[in-house]
Amino acid sequence: MTDLLHQTLAAASKDQPTTTTDGTYLERHPHGLRERRAQTITDDRGSLFEIWNKQWAFDDQPMEQVYITTLRPNVVKGWSLHKTHEDRYFIVKGTMQVVLYDVRPDSPTRGHLFKLTLSDQARRLITIPTFVWHADYNVGQDECLLINMPTKIYNYADPDKWRLPIDTDLIPHQFPGARGY
Numbered sequence: 001m002t003d004l005l006h007q008t009l010a011a012a013s014k015d016q017p018t019t020t021t022d023g024t025y026l027e028r029h030p031h032g033l034r035e036r037r038a039q040t041i042t043d044d045r046g047s048l049f050e051i052w053n054k055q056w057a058f059d060d061q062p063m064e065q066v067y068i069t070t071l072r073p074n075v076v077k078g079w080s081l082h083k084t085h086e087d088r089y090f091i092v093k094g095t096m097q098v099v100l101y102d103v104r105p106d107s108p109t110r111g112h113l114f115k116l117t118l119s120d121q122a123r124r125l126i127t128i129p130t131f132v133w134h135a136d137y138n139v140g141q142d143e144c145l146l147i148n149m150p151t152k153i154y155n156y157a158d159p160d161k162w163r164l165p166i167d168t169d170l171i172p173h174q175f176p177g178a179r180g181y
């Protein structure tokens, strides 16, 4: 029996810290990604959570545009990259994995891949820095509803958006069984 113990433990991986006592995620982020956890205020009638408040001084970028993008289950929107604006994501409904790949030559996290889970169980606001490839993957059972508040107004005549197919081999991540673009 001892052999089984040693054999299985030798093949096992030990959990590393992932959260702190106050519930902060100890997750790695691409350099420059900003995050703010949303506080849900609930009373006997319902709940309220602030999405954006100038008083937070969250970033020094202007508030130019707000839109909602939805994502059907098992669908990926991406890979996308923006050169002149940052995205500001706020998940309202559902569970979405945001996969990011930093290709910025001078970034301390250059060449690293990151996976963040945005969920309506722990809402947060995150920014996506320019020149970071990103893809949004609905890993839930229901349609995701995401608010985006990009730092520049959408240029209909010349969108600031570059795309790679979700199955590109230029980014070290695949979405088996998912569809999208």
Ligand SMILES: Cc1cn([C@H]2C[C@H](O)[C@@H](COP(=O)(O)OP(=O)(O)O[C@H]3O[C@@H](C)C(=O)[C@@H](O)[C@H]3O)O2)c(=O)[nH]c1=O
Binding pocket: 067, 069, 070, 077, 078, 080, 081, 087, 134, 135, 136, 148, 154, 161, 181
């Ligand atoms: C972003 C945007 C798109 N559109 C139009 C263009 C197009 O016909 C349709 C869908 O646009 P998109 O394919 O860009 O929509 P979508 O794929 O939902 O866009 C989002 O994807 C994620 C991954 C991101 O990175 C975001 O920046 C944003 O581009 O909506 C607008 O009218 N206004 C806008 O502000």
